[in-house]
Amino acid sequence: MPHVNTLLQCIPCFARQALDAVVEAVADPVRREVLLRRLLRDIADGDWSGTPPAMAQRLQRSIREALGDPDPYRAVKDRMNEMALNLVPTMRARIAAHPDPREAAVRVAIGGNLLDVGAKTQIAAEDLPAHLETIWTQPLRGDVEGLFREADRAHSILYLADNAGEIVFDKLLIEQLPAGKITLFVRGRPVLNDATVADAETAGLPELVPVLGNGSDAPGTILDDCSDEFRDWFARADLVIAKGQGNYETLSEVDKNLYFLFTVKCPLVSARVGEPVGSLVAKPGRRLA
Amino acid sequence: MPHVNTLLQCIPCFARQALDAVVEAVADPVRREVLLRRLLRDIADGDWSGTPPAMAQRLQRSIREALGDPDPYRAVKDRMNEMALNLVPTMRARIAAHPDPREAAVRVAIGGNLLDVGAKTQIAAEDLPAHLETIWTQPLRGDVEGLFREADRAHSILYLADNAGEIVFDKLLIEQLPAGKITLFVRGRPVLNDATVADAETAGLPELVPVLGNGSDAPGTILDDCSDEFRDWFARADLVIAKGQGNYETLSEVDKNLYFLFTVKCPLVSARVGEPVGSLVAKPGRRLA
Numbered sequence: 188m189p190h191v192n193t194l195l196q197c198i199p200c201f202a203r204q205a206l207d208a209v210v211e212a213v214a215d216p217v218r219r220e221v222l223l224r225r226l227l228r229d230i231a232d233g234d235w236s237g238t239p240p241a242m243a244q245r246l247q248r249s250i251r252e253a254l255g256d257p258d259p260y261r262a263v264k265d266r267m268n269e270m271a272l273n274l275v276p277t278m279r280a281r282i283a284a285h286p287d288p289r290e291a292a293v294r295v296a297i298g299g300n301l302l303d304v305g306a307k308t309q310i311a312a313e314d315l316p317a318h319l320e321t322i323w324t325q326p327l328r329g330d331v332e333g334l335f336r337e338a339d340r341a342h343s344i345l346y347l348a349d350n351a352g353e354i355v356f357d358k359l360l361i362e363q364l365p366a367g368k369i370t371l372f373v374r375g376r377p378v379l380n381d382a383t384v385a386d387a388e389t390a391g392l393p394e395l396v397p398v399l400g401n402g403s404d405a406p407g408t409i410l411d412d413c414s415d416e417f418r419d420w421f422a423r424a425d426l427v428i429a430k431g432q433g434n435y436e437t438l439s440e441v442d443k444n445l446y447f448l449f450t451v452k453c454p455l456v457s458a459r460v461g462e463p464v465g466s467l468v469a470k471p472g473r474r475l476a
Numbered sequence: 477m478p479h480v481n482t483l484l485q486c487i488p489c490f491a492r493q494a495l496d497a498v499v500e501a502v503a504d505p506v507r508r509e510v511l512l513r514r515l516l517r518d519i520a521d522g523d524w525s526g527t528p529p530a531m532a533q534r535l536q537r538s539i540r541e542a543l544g545d546p547d548p549y550r551a552v553k554d555r556m557n558e559m560a561l562n563l564v565p566t567m568r569a570r571i572a573a574h575p576d577p578r579e580a581a582v583r584v585a586i587g588g589n590l591l592d593v594g595a596k597t598q599i600a601a602e603d604l605p606a607h608l609e610t611i612w613t614q615p616l617r618g619d620v621e622g623l624f625r626e627a628d629r630a631h632s633i634l635y636l637a638d639n640a641g642e643i644v645f646d647k648l649l650i651e652q653l654p655a656g657k658i659t660l661f662v663r664g665r666p667v668l669n670d671a672t673v674a675d676a677e678t679a680g681l682p683e684l685v686p687v688l689g690n691g692s693d694a695p696g697t698i699l700d701d702c703s704d705e706f707r708d709w710f711a712r713a714d715l716v717i718a719k720g721q722g723n724y725e726t727l728s729e730v731d732k733n734l735y736f737l738f739t740v741k742c743p744l745v746s747a748r749v750g751e752p753v754g755s756l757v758a759k760p761g762r763r764l765a
Contacts, residue, residue: 195495195499195508195509195512196493196495196500198495198512198516199488199489199491199492199494199495200488202487202488202491202492202516203488203491205488206484207485209484219484220484220524221482224520225519227487227491227516227517227519227520227521228520228521229514229515230516230519231513231516231517231520232513232517235509285675328641385623470479
């Protein structure tokens with residue numbers, strides 16, 4: 188199993204992603220229908236042999252091209268960043284008051300992964316605080332101690348961000364990780380509501396760590412699609428912390444010291460990691476498994 | 477609003493229906509992918525202006541043609557009939573012991589509507605008894621007394637069946653309705669797991685009422701697509717009892733003395749009838765509303 192392959196079961200989910208994109212980005216009903224038909228044709232005729240993020244990458248390119256808008260989720264991302272920034276004081280206090288602030292910061296960073304328009308688990312702004320409350324009581328599957336042990340040992344750590352909004356919470360985890368070793372990578376170009384350099388700046392991350400784009404517009408980390416610069420950083424890093432299901436789907440079988448931090452959002456990934464949908468996961472990659 | 481129109485929100489559901497059909501009917505992975513791609517193209521290029529059952533009709537025709545199998549759900553229907561027949565003694569006893577046997581029979585007939593492969597709420601054989609238990613406690617929305625009052629008044633009643641398996645439970649309701657007035661119509665040709673004359677025979681219905689096919693292979697009742705004979709019967713009937721969401725979607729705006737008996741299976745129909753998904757509904761049609 189090289190990475191998580193797109194399965195037939197993913198196809199209706201792509202149709203749903205196409206619908207969500209159309210509803211989000213287009214107001215006119217006639218244009219909505221024209222675009223949705225086009226996207227369904229793209230899915231029908233597309234390459235199903237890659238990972239789900241590779242499929243989503245092509246779909247989102249098609250959407251941007253059809254709309255003539257390089258960043259149709261800009262408003263969504265702004266909303267998500269704002270929602271998350273408003274929650275920072277509360278979250279920071281909860282982390283500080285927790286018996287294990289490191290574990291608490293991991294929970295917050297994974298909880299931020301609920302801010303996702305690609306997966307079906309999209310959450311309305313008003314429901315977010317209630318959902319975030321669940322991160323304190325839900326079991327955290329994996330090895331948080333192992334993650335911090337690896338981070339202490341490492342000389343160079345890559346932190347691969349996932350979504351806007353979520354990246355604000357990533358900062359709270361990065362504050363708990365050893366200073367001076369971390370480089371943060373975001374997507375190279377806009378795709379869905381995934382974080383780019385602009386979102387890292389909104390989150391205030393450049394004050395803390397170097398921030399770079401990975402050169403790709405996939406909602407995951409497809410190494411062949413990333414820049415040479417990113418691949419160099421990746422090769423040289425002692426530890427890679429990868430946020431989100433998309434990074435898991437694209438990197439799960441890469442031979443590297445990896446930790447995956449995400450919420451399980453679909454039954455197929457659930458079967459793959461052996462944890463129920465909705466789980467908070469902080470699991471080492473293949474090399475450490 | 478003439479009938480329940482297909483909305484953009486229905487499209488991913490059709491993709492899911494296409495996937496379910498492919499997984500049900502085809503074993504070979506390569507043929508599965510070829511057929512699913514073809515069905516997605518059919519959806520992308522199809523007519524979205526009709527009702528959801530009109531769309532499903534075309535999709536299922538495409539599936540049967542591609543498979544060279546006029547009845548790919550025959551095995552599913554046999555399974556569902558058998559499951560339902562095994563439950564008949566229990567259900568009959570529950571109806572007899574109920575303080576209101578007529579209401580109980582309506583609950584059983586609507587409960588049978590859970591046996592549906594078209595909707596997302598497909599239930600595994602082993603889970604069916606537990607699901608059926610819920611029909612006794614869930615609120616029954618609508619007007620059961622009105623239904624029996626209309627049935628007592630009527631001279632000619634059409635009972636429009638929905639699915640195989642379900643039709644076995646329809647018999648228990650038909651036993652409670654006034655004898656000698658009812659004609660049962662099933663689909664004219666196989667589509668999904670919808671009941672045809674063969675299923676009515678398996679349920680033992682011809683012993684009780686005349687059984688006829690409506691001439692159509694839509695998983696609903698599209699009057700223009702039915703036989704002249706059916707339309708004559710429909711025009712002459714004083715009361716039409718229509719089972720299932722598909723019959724509701726296609727007949728809800730027809731000017732006729734109609735009662736709709738179904739479980740609400742999708743958010744769009746839920747919004748339309750004003751009852752939550754999963755509700756048991758026994759509602760009069762437009763003319764009586």
